[in-house]
Amino acid sequence: MLGYVMIGTNNLEKATAFYDALLGELGAKRNMEGPNFISWSSGEGTTSFCVITPENGEPACIGNGSMMALYAPDHATVDKVYNMALEMGGTCEGPAGPRPDFSPDFYAGYFRDLDGNKLNVFNFAMP
DSSP states (O other): OSEEEEEOOOOOOHHHHHHHHOOOOOTOOEEEEEEEEEEEEESTTOEEEEEEOOOOOOOOOOTTTOOEEOOOOSSHHHHHHHHHHHHHHHHHEEEEEEEETTTTOOEEEEEEOOOOOOEEEEEEEOO
16 A cells, blocks of 8 residues: 655654664565655565655654554564664664563554654564
């Protein structure tokens, strides 16, 4: 249903290094680049994830209540990507682990990126 999602950054170089590592761990590769944006995808027909410096020249800011969720194939990958995000300067919004209040099979870690955008990495796979 979604073709791409885009989040703002105030430092494209740092955001690119952050997402090259995280999204690479999830099997995504850069699929488009421009002077003020980078896009990653895991293949043709899949949703792309993009970071951009705002076109209007104003600072990028976070959306209250906005969040992107990154699918991982298993619990170990959730843990790895979540920990990578924190090691590279992201901040914790909820440690990786089961979320039985949502679903008995839901496993996720929540974090904010270097610009404060909220994301999670998740899966529904059983351990």
